[in-house]
Amino acid sequence: MPELPEVETIRRGLTCQVEGRQIVAVDIRLPRLITGQTAEEFIERVVGRRILLLDRRGKYLLFRLEDDMTLVIHLRMTGRLYCRKPNDAPDSYARLIFDLDNGDRLVFADVRTLGTLSALRSEELGIIHGLATMGPEPLSTEFTIDYLTQVLASRKGKIKSLLLDQQIIGGLGNIYVDESLAMAGIHPERTGASISHEELSKLHQAINAVIHEALSHKGTTFRDYRDSYGKSGGHQQHLRVYGRKGEICETCGERIVRTEVGGRGTHFCPNCQR
DNA sequence: CTTCACGCCTGTCAGC
DNA sequence: TGCTGACAGGCGTGAA
Numbered sequence: 001m002p003e004l005p006e007v008e009t010i011r012r013g014l015t016c017q018v019e020g021r022q023i024v025a026v027d028i029r030l031p032r033l034i035t036g037q038t039a040e041e042f043i044e045r046v047v048g049r050r051i052l053l054l055d056r057r058g059k060y061l062l063f064r065l066e067d068d069m070t071l072v073i074h075l076r077m078t079g080r081l082y083c084r085k086p087n088d089a090p091d092s093y094a095r096l097i098f099d100l101d102n103g104d105r106l107v108f109a110d111v112r113t114l115g116t117l118s119a120l121r122s123e124e125l126g127i128i129h130g131l132a133t134m135g136p137e138p139l140s141t142e143f144t145i146d147y148l149t150q151v152l153a154s155r156k157g158k159i160k161s162l163l164l165d166q167q168i169i170g171g172l173g174n175i176y177v178d179e180s181l182a183m184a185g186i187h188p189e190r191t192g193a194s195i196s197h198e199e200l201s202k203l204h205q206a207i208n209a210v211i212h213e214a215l216s217h218k219g220t221t222f223r224d225y226r227d228s229y230g231k232s233g234g235h236q237q238h239l240r241v242y243g244r245k246g247e248i249c250e251t252c253g254e255r256i257v258r259t260e261v262g263g264r265g266t267h268f269c270p271n272c273q274r
Numbered sequence: 275c276t277t278c279a280c281g282c283c284t285g286t287c288a289g290c
Numbered sequence: 291t292g293c294t295g296a297c298a299g300g301c302g303t304g305a306a
Contacts, residue, residue: 003299059300076300078284093284112283114300130301157277166301173299222299223286242299263279265297 002075003059004137004171005214006225006233010081011056013228014106017083018063022050022101030095033108035116036127045069045119046098058134058170065119072118072128073108079115082107082228111224134170138211143169145204152200155192161262162192163207172207175220175242178267180207182241187273188261213238241267 002010023046031039049069055062061081063071073081084091084105091109096117098106108117118128126132135151136142151168152159162168163177172180181188183206186199195203214220219233222243226232236243240250245258245267254271 006299074300076282077298110283111285112298114283116301155276161277164300175299220299225299262277264300 002079002219002225003173003176003214005176005211005217005235006219006227007056007059007061007075007171008215009219009227009233010075011054011061014061014081014083015054017104017228018051018100018106019054020050020052021104023047023065023098023106024101025099027097027099028095029097030113033095033110033113033115033117036118036120042117042119046071057131058137058166059173060128060131068122070120070122070125072116072120072125072131074116074130075110076112076114076116078111078224080107080109080224080226082109082226082230130166133167135166135168137170138172138207143204143208145201148204149197149200152192152195157192158188158261159186159190159192159195160188160264160266164262164264169207171211174264175222175239176207176210176214178242179210179240181273182268183210185272185274188259188266188268241269243267 026043026046028039034042049065049067051063051065053064055064059074061073065071084107086103091107093109093111094107095110095113096108100106136147152162155162160177160181163172184203186203214235217233217235217238218227219225220235221232222236241256244256247256249256249269249272252271254269256267256269259266
């Protein structure tokens, strides 16, 4: 579900809610969400440890625990993380519940149950392939025009699919890829190698601008996304093309179309994006 | 190595 | 109203 701006918004909210807290118990209601280890092993690694820091890499949340342990959580499509007071109403989609030492409960809820969790020592983090091979993130110093040029050169795949590849850029998902290509004026089915230097420069700028804007609006709530306080994002008011099939392009007045590219719903302006 | 299709799950919504 | 099929913000796997 969430992409970089949404996961970062969750991280910022959760930080004040859980940092310094000790995990005193875990209720695992759906053990298959624990990957790479048994539920018993997961419990043994998490219970009794304090949450020192909350990090993020791409769309992964990394809870740094005592004793060099990291709780790694990926929300996938419909995962949510939030803190619940002891008397708050239970959530029928709660899949894991962490009891904290102040009485609060950290809830991992997930309608589609595609999310994943694991508890790993630092030297084991490499077994999470998506984390180990993730490319640089938008707005980072490693994400430069030169990097983008080098990594897209000689690629025959469609630019939309390439931008969704987390090994190329970490953190982009379907919404922000469509939005970035719209801002850069690039058709989603162009090949990576066909993008000119001038367009690469525009694309680099657009990706950074779109992610920056979305962060400032605390993410996009298109359907399910909520932050750690249960609040919706605000960036849906600012989308240029995503979810706007048949509506008018703000730039040229043409109607926005929806197609399928690489198996993903794709929105673009056929006049502005070529 | 790169690209692409598919499976994983459950819920919602448009259209008939 | 009720049913069916399309679609959903992600990612890993395996085939070509």
